[in-house]
Amino acid sequence: MSLAQAGFSKGAPGESTADLLARFGPTLRVDIGLTRRVRPDGKPDLPLKGVRALIDTGAGGDCIDDDLAKSLGLPVTDEGEISGVGGRHHAYIYTARIWVPPLNRLLFQPFTGVKLTAGEQWHHVILGRGFLRPYRLLYDGRSGQVEISEAATE
Numbered sequence: 001m002s003l004a005q006a007g008f009s010k011g012a013p014g015e016s017t018a019d020l021l022a023r024f025g026p027t028l029r030v031d032i033g034l035t036r037r038v039r040p041d042g043k044p045d046l047p048l049k050g051v052r053a054l055i056d057t058g059a060g061g062d063c064i065d066d067d068l069a070k071s072l073g074l075p076v077t078d079e080g081e082i083s084g085v086g087g088r089h090h091a092y093i094y095t096a097r098i099w100v101p102p103l104n105r106l107l108f109q110p111f112t113g114v115k116l117t118a119g120e121q122w123h124h125v126i127l128g129r130g131f132l133r134p135y136r137l138l139y140d141g142r143s144g145q146v147e148i149s150e151a152a153t154e
Contacts, residue, residue, distance in 0.1 A: 004028060004102035006055050007145035017144025024122055026055035026139065026146040031099040032064070032125070034074055036106075044099045044106050048072060052123045053098075055137070055148070059128030062098075066113035068124050069094040082112055098125065103148065107131070 006026035008017040030053045033046035051068075064074075069092075078093035092113040099106050116124055138147040 002103045002105070002150050004100070004148040005146065006148055007140070007143070011144075018142055019144070021141060021144040021146065024054075026137075026148075027123065028053045028055060028100060028102065028127070028148075030125060031101070032068070032072065033097055034072070034095065036097050036099075043101075043104075044097065046097055046099050051125055053100075053125035053127050054123040055132065055146070056126050056128050057132065057137070059126050060130070061128050062107070062109070062111050062131055063114045063116075063126040063128075064094060064096060064098075064111040065116040065121075065124040066092065067115075067117045069096065069111070069113050072096070076113075077110060082114075084114075100127075103135075 006028050008020040011017055011020045029050045031044070031046040032048045032051050037045040039045045074094040074096050076092045077095045079091065080093070081088050082091045093110045094113055095109070096111050097106060097108045098111075114126070134151060135148050136151045140146070
């Protein structure tokens, strides 16, 4: 069974793990690219490693920072209007591979380009409710710990 910790294990002096979770939200480290190589252990080897991804239960879809997608040369495969806290705006849709090592999961799908870096956000990827669908999410705000595990099958 896959299990990922998306909380925080330590903070700066005077800052608790609960403080970090409240400030940044549940976070996983992911690898990103388009063309993948396969390591000897059979797992994907994507060029950009350790990118911060926000686990966002308020997001209907999955997103990637627009500037990051452009810098990686990810192809624009669609475009359209999206809406969020900033209202409606035009967005490009990029195709990418994202490897989530602690869950042993490879995503190869469209990601909506959003202005995370331009908005001074800490994360470069947003993984929403569709990503979470096969998992169980336990959020402990008091301890600063978040656990994502495979949902038990009935």
